[in-house]
Structures are given as C-alpha cells and as structure tokens.
Amino acid sequence: MTQARAGGGVGRPQYTPMDTFPAIVADRARRTPDAILLRDVAGRGLSCAAFQDSVLTWAAALRRQGVVAGSRVVVMLPDPIDSLACWLGLAWLRAIETPVNQQFHGRMLAYVINDAAASHLVIAARFLPAIAAVAAELRDIRAIIVPDHPLAAPALPFRLVAGAELFAGVMPATELMPPARHDLSTMIYTSGTTGPSKGVLIPWGLWADSYGTTGCHIGPDDITYDPFPMFHTGGKSMAQTTIQAGGSVVLRESFRTDAFWDDIRRFGCTFVAMVPAMAEWLLAREPRPDDAAGPLRRVAMIPIIPRIEEFKARFGVQVQTNFGMTETGAPIGSAPYMADVTGNYRSCGRIVPAYEARIVDANDYDVADGEPGELVLRSRLPWGLNCGYFGRPEATATAWRNGWFHTGDVFRRDAQGNLYFVDRLKDALRRRGENVSSFEVEALVNAHPAVLQSAAIGVPSEFGEDEIKICVIVRPGADLAPAALLDDLATRMPRFMVPRYVEVVAELPRTEATLRVQKVRLRERPFNERTWDRQAGRYLEPPAGA
Template identity: 40%
Template structure:
C-alpha cells in the first residue's frame, strides 16, 4: 500500500461508511458480519443506548463479552461519547473477577448472556456497579441479584434518540484513551493498562511491515475480548483497507478451516501455536491463502512452518504497555531474535539497564526500558494504581520487567521475565533457555521452568512438562537426557509431568506465578532421591 491513514478507527469507519458503505469489514465465524455502513450505524445506536443509561465522557464501563461484531460496536459506541471500554476476561472467576471489576470503579457493566451467571457469583462484592446491561436482545426483563439489570431489547433507540446521539458523538484523537486492558498476569496480579489511540496506531504500524499490506488482505483475529488484540487487529485491518475475520479465541481444530473458508491472508500466532499446527496431521500439506504471519515469540520450528505453508514470518518485542519498539521485518534469520530497534516514527529509544538503571554493555543481560519522542504511543499508566505507574515509569523510561541481551550488531534477544529468572549455584539462569533445551526432546510437547526454594539461599529448578501424545518418557529418562546435553547448573532438580499448563486465555502464555505457588508436590520427581516426593517421604519415614 502507498500510504497508511493517521486516523483513529472511528475516523476510518466514518470515512469508509461514505466511500464504500456496503463492503463487509468484519466477518464473525458465527455468521454475523458488519459492513462499513452498518458499523457506523451500530456505533451511533450504541452511543444512544449508553447516553440513555447516563454514561458520560470519561466514564469507565466494564464489558464482559466475546470478541466479535457486538464487542467492536460496543467499544466504538463508548469511544464516540468519550467513555472508555474496560474489557474484562470472561474466564475470570471469584476473587479475580471481583477485583478486575472493582479496580475500574464502573457504574455500568455490559455482559453477554452466557456470562451473567458468572458475574452473579460476585454480586455481593461489587462496590460501584449500579446498572448491568445484558446483551440478550429479546427485550425481556431479567430476574437477577445483580443491580439495575436491563436487557438490550429494552434499549432500542428511536429516531429522536439516534438524532440526539449524532449531535453528541465525536471522533477520538490519538491522546484519548482507546481502552483499558489488563496485563496477562503471568508473573503476578494483573494491572489495568490505559491504552491511548496513538498506542494502538503505533503498534499496528510496527507489527507487520505495513507498507507490504493491501486492501485485499483479510486479517484473522483469534484473541479474547479481554486482550488488546481484539481491538488492535480490527484497527490494523482498517488501516490496511482490508477486512477482519473474528473468532472469540484460538481453536486449533478450526484454524485451517477458517483460513480456507474466509481466504485469510494475514494472521498472528504465538510460536507454540504454530508448532502445534505444524504437527497437526489433519491440516493442509502446503500453501493456502495465508501469506503474512506475525509470530511472537518465534516457535522453534518457525522456518519449517514458513517453508511448508508458504508464508513470510515476522516477529517483534511488545507487551500490553509497549508500542513495538523492537521489530524484525520479514523472515528473521536468527531464531532467538525479537528484532532490532524500530526506525523512524515514533522515535523509540531502547536501553538495557541494571537494577539502578545504568546501561549495561552489549552481550550483558539487562532490563529493557523504552521511551519515545512522540507522545501517546505508549501506555498512559495503570488505572487507579499510581504507585505501579510511578514504579514502571521511573527516571523517564518505561521499565518492561523483561530481561534482554543486545548483540554488537544491534539484535535483541529475549532472555526472560525478570521475575522468572532463576539464581542457582552462583549462576543466573534463563527459564526460557531451560525450556528450549527441554523442548528439544521429541517426547515433550510443552514445558515451563520455575524457581523454587533450595536448601541454600538460592534456587532450585522445578520443571513442569506435558508429554506428546503417546509418549511414555519418565521423569528420570528426561533428566538423564538433559544431563547429557545441558550445563549442569541448568538441569532441573525437580520434574513433574502434567496434562496441561495453566495459561492466559487471550494469548496462551503460561502463568508461571501459578506454577511457582503450586511448587513441589507429592507427584514431583526429585533427582536427589530418584523418586517422586510421595515415595521419597515414605522411604525416609521407614
């Protein structure tokens, strides 16, 4: 494409609703779709509904929905009146759900009917909620212990409501908050991140080499409503002038069916997802319509995936709070890379620093800190958490909490989350590197390494692993294999096989905080005793 619009998504919707109103922009895998004209009309209708419920500029509204046409329309309706969508994970339960809602201090919740029962379980814990809008669509009033429940069908706007809404809506600017999204919580409690429109725009400019995308591209969005991808990917498609296909979450059995059915050209995968697809014997044996793939982190077999399916692959370094300051371009040659410093707009700077924020030399592990010369292209802080905001933005740089290494050639290598790093026998160990070695064993499908207390002041390594289907490898077999090809200080002392690893619903990243809390259990095999803890303790008692 020759140019990329420097517009927020609502501005693009308005422009395209005039230029090409009948062209489908969003296609849901459930069969629902929205043209540019329909999306503009739906935005106005939602604005009218929210105004009738008393929503004002600056209000935060918590939404618990599935990604799709309704979720995008609700988001744009809120944005058009200056309110803010705080998407909350429908997988949250109990304490986590109550915390996520209360932290945003909303007066209004918008909930899909399938999640009403889940929200009802925390009804007595909700501190600020006065109204709950349920998207049932049938107009029947609902009986619920939630406060002020109203059904979508009761809020059908008439012509006067619509006209009044048109007079009040406005197109947001880059400095306005586009949405609030919770961090994945892989290392601790989730924080609510304020993402400006400028940040979403910057992310989209840096993810793919956007100059290589065209209006013929069809994007595939499989992220949860609670992940910023469910907003940035439709926006990305609009910036390219293309279309977007939306599935509420990634589903391995549906991936290739969706690609073929909707002629998807442009997708995004976590490396582990790509590895699973590569091993799936029911998938295609060669190229499909898919030609552009963003993969982060790169899977161990990303080159094989690229060659088999005829796609060009790119990667980047990013987080909920960041704005893609490090990116690779197409087909990186180094499987460990996250890319190099992004050039040009918006003028990102990256440093790797020690615990006191002093820059470390090339080849030395340091925390990645980022800033930009352009305002509003990175997060605007954490909602209702000033201390976390001040800590993350100390000394004028955003501290990512990630450990990276820069090569003399300017290539950045991801090492680990700082909280996931392991200190053992005087050595600093990357859990990422331990896992890479474990995954080289053909019987291991997935794994996660975490630190657990040792007899001394340092750590031991606990490895949780998932066997490949049909594999019978024992913990001792795996330990012996790792001893034969890993540095001694990196070989896990503890090994436990599990059926699955706990993961974030949006991006399928392993929640290591949960594994650390779980720790060594009765079924954990110990290299010192050559037995599971249950058996070892029985022997010790005798």
C-alpha cells in the same frame, strides 16, 4: 487523511499517527462504504458503512443510559463484532472501556469491577449469574446493560437495561467527534501474577503507534484471521492493524485447533497472529497433502517456536515476530526490517521507529551490547505508551522512573540492534551463583524430539537460591523417561543450568486470552509424587497422609 492510489484503483490507506482507530473506521466508511470490513465464522458480515453505523448507534444508546466522557464501563461481550462496536461506540463518547476476562467470576470479578470504579456494565446474558453472585459486593454500578437479553432479566439491585430498551428508537450519533491520541481508550487489567491485578490506562496513541510493527506487510487485499478474545490487546490490535491497512477481518470468539484450517480456507484468510501453543497444536495434527496449498501467506508468531523451519515448510508461510505487552503495544518487531524471519530466530526484532529502547542495569545505567539488563522504553510522540496504572500512583511512578517505562523484562541487544528476550525479571533463576534464564532452559528442553512444550520454574533449594524444575508435556505417541531427558540435557547445557527436577504433565496452566503459561500456579505445588529428582535418582515420596 489521504488515500494512495495505484493503477487507478484504491490502494493502501495512508494514515498518520494522529489518526485514531475510531477516526480510521469512519474514514473507511466514507471511502469504501460497501466493502466488507468484518465477518465472523458464523456467517455474519458487516460492510464499512454498516459497522460505522453500528458503532454510532452504540454511542447513542450508551449515552442515553448515562455514559459520559470519562465513564469507566466494564464490558463482557463474547461476540467479537459486538465487542468491537461497543468499544468504538464508547470511544466516540470519550468513555473508557474496561474489558474483563470472561472466565472471571466471584472474588476476581468483583475486584476488577470495584477497582475500576465502573459506573456501567455491558455484558452478555450468560454472565448475569456471575454478576448476581457478587451483586452485594459491587459499589459504583449505576446500570447493567444486557444487549442480547430481549426482556427484563432477573431482579438485581441495579437498574437493568435489556436489548429491546437499549436500542429502541436510537439513531446513530452522527454529531460526535472522534477521540484524539491523548484520549484514553481502554483500561485493561494485567494478569496480577505478582500481586493484585492493575488497570493499565491505554491512550489511543498506543494503538496508532503499534501499527508500524505488524501492519507493514498487510494491505487492502489481505484478510486477517483473528481468533483472540476482545478483552485482550491481541484481539483488538489485529483488527485495528488490518482495518488501518485497508484489509478486512474474520473473527472467531476463541482459537480452536480443529477449526483453524477450515476457517482459513473458507474465508480466504491470508494473515494470522499466533502464540507458540497455537503453532505447536497445529504441527501436532496429522499432516495433510494440501497443508501448504491454502490462502494463508503470513504468520506473526510471538515468540517463534524451535520447530519454525518445519512450520514454514509444512504450511508454506512467511513468519514475522515481535515483542509487546499491555502497557506498551508492540514496540519491537522483525517485519519492518525483513519480510520473512530466517536464521536469527531467537531475536524479537529491532525497535521500530515510533519508539526508543535502552537496556539498563538495576540503577538505570546502560549495559553493554551483549549484556543482559531490563528493557526500558519511551515513545517518540506523546501518548504512545501507557498512561500508568489506575488508582496506583506509586506503581506508576516506579514503572516510569527516570522518564522511561520499565517493562520488567530482561533483554540483551547485539551490535546490529537485534533485541533478544532473556526472561521476565520475576521468572529469572539463580542457581549456585549463576543467573539462569528460564526462557533459555525451555528452549533447550523443547528442542528434544519427544517434548511438545515445557515450563521451567525455580523451586526451593536446601542451599538457598533456586533449584530448577521443568514441567514437560510429551509429544503424542512419544515415550520420555525423565532420567533420559536429563542425561540428554546434560550434553547440551552448562552444568549449572541442568534441571534437578522433572515432572511430566498432561497440560500446563495457561491464561485464557494469551495462552501464556501461568508459572505462579506451577510454583504453588512445586513437589509431588510425579516429580523426578535427578540428584536422588528417583521420584519423590508421596506427601504424608496421601
């Protein structure tokens, strides 16, 4: 590891792809021990040295409780600083963190714990009732560790370690060595929209290689605002990227629209990542004269919203974008090629140097530029992508067939190498012999001035294939008649793309971590009395017995 210097001062750290995140945190603790590394919005702050001391204390405490190399440890810690320290503490033991969505309970919670064959749980006290409710179903647990519980908790059929016992007499484990890029860091469970959730095995190399997509415009003077939960790759990657670039991070347990700008101004945050729902919620708030006067300079928006020019002008920021998923990190981005996205807002960017990409047909043959096909990826260095799905050799072999990881996403590429997301393979629609992208339908619907957000799904058709339904959230204060919306879309869409059905909804079901729309839930009840049928010119009849 080397440190670049400019003008005699400490500059941007220069790390290589062989330097893993735990080693980088340790290096920063040696070089700039007193510099603030992490803060949370409650006011807690840790210097580089203090955070590294916390990490190694976690490592020693967990080792004393029987955690060893290869142990799979389920973590449910809502405090983001504690969650990061526990994750990196496990890393120095070469144990595998399995962070679990904190909304899970009952059957879903028991499934993940058992599927992971976890030996230990590290949870906040508030999750003890959820664990107690499924305790009889859990198979492999040796101990439950509750760091914020000062005393022994209610009786459970497992050894329970409260915070006082966990850290009593523990000294930082300074003799340990950091993990290598081939060591497993994390097992994160996918959303499971097409079947049971699968545990994605993530090596430290994946985190290292994703840095080049987002971190190229972050430096030692930057303060990143990170409002994503640490059970999701987004929360972890924003912290990792910023720390690797020499900056510091402000953490919030979850995003809150009403707190966003106050947090940004109070802590001087210069960079943030956001998903479209977050951007739309910020735009929907009453404009303020000082909207563009704050410290925020750069936003990673994934993907970019239709009202991007309005967003940039109102808030005075530059915008970058990328594409990523749990299994791949972020192999596609705009930031390495342009400081600010302008004009070509539909593109996710280009493949970044650490990866290779192809667009292929169903038999893994390359398609021509401009033609849609599945995005497949591989990394240029070993261990830059996922190591498969835990306990699922067939799913791993299918995803990694012919030596490339198959993303399940339809893309197209232009002659300049720009890549465009078309749809998820499982969300792609086929209507009257034509392939239809739900993503493109939504983009055109969202361009209507009365529409805040939308989701397009396929619903059963009497002619086979799909009919298209859109679920729409109307902008506050706007009035939108379904028939008028469809008439407008008919002027902007090919006939085969115009939806047959419209339902105005108050909200769309979303995942907690990424705020992505859960279309599987929309498909569970495709028709109801609020569904407008364009063909019939009326709302559908209420279900029998309603």
